[in-house]
Amino acid sequence: MNTIICDLCPKHCRLRPGDRGNCRVRTNQDGKLQTLVYGNPCAVHVDPIEKKPLFHFLPTSKAFSIATAGCNLHCKYCQNWQISQRPPEETNNYDMPPEIVVEKAIETDCQSIAYTYTDPVIFYEYAFDTSKAAHQKGIRNVLVTAAYIEQKPLKDLCKYTDAANVDLKGITDEFYRKMSDATLQPVLDAILTMIKLGVWVELTNLIVPTWNDQEKDIRQLCRWVYKNAGPDVPMHFSRFWPQHKLKNLPPTPLKVMSRAWEIAKEEGLHFPYVGNVPGHPGNNTYCPHDGKIIIRRRGYMITENHVINGHCTFCKNSIPGVWS
């Protein structure tokens, strides 16, 4: 009696009155599905857009970044486990309804609002209403997400989403099940839906020693991206740092990071990047037409920019992205 099923993400939690979902933030209250985190972010920061990472979307701009407690994935390596693996009762939360978030974004000179750190899927209603209010004021919206979401709510949210960095954690279902307590196919479907609906998408793959660092894993992932998302989708390889339940592993060796960068190029991807390795040549953007460095970066800082009005200033060819 009064059991409800949450259809927001592929976990489809069955909730009896008083139950919490697997994400810890959605509950059945008297037969109605309620979110416990609407208007109550536990993390609020102004970040460079490069930190998301988004390298082809309004470079050097600032993103007003918010997250609530909870997550529908439970990744063993989570970098934000102190908030993602907690219910909202165990985090320090702000009272910040959507219109205040938009006001703060304007006050702090941010061109976008980023729904990030934990996964915006689980604070869906809050992200949705904030995104809608942001567009009314000319502020853009960015999702930083594992994209473990059902198609219907995703399509609705895409109406107000301008860019996304999707964490493509691996390319096998086995990896998703063991590492994240999730499955692969809904993530692949979500990536393609976002691209189809005109969201600017960049992908991130965290390379974890012994888990997904073999050449065949990286090549298979790049092949899927090339074939399905296309060669122009930026592919960020991120270096693992021991965290949460994987403190026993070493950081990803630099030679593995460099090899991933090379493999992506061999597989035809135009914009592979190496993250969490400051000073690596894979921090920069190279023109796929003339091979020159067109955006040089140091950490999140841009030190040289040769993309003007979306074109390489050397060869004048257009560079995919959202530049203004």
Ligand code: SF4
């Ligand atoms: S969003 Fe939360 S409650 Fe809903 S199905 Fe996913 S894990 Fe379960």
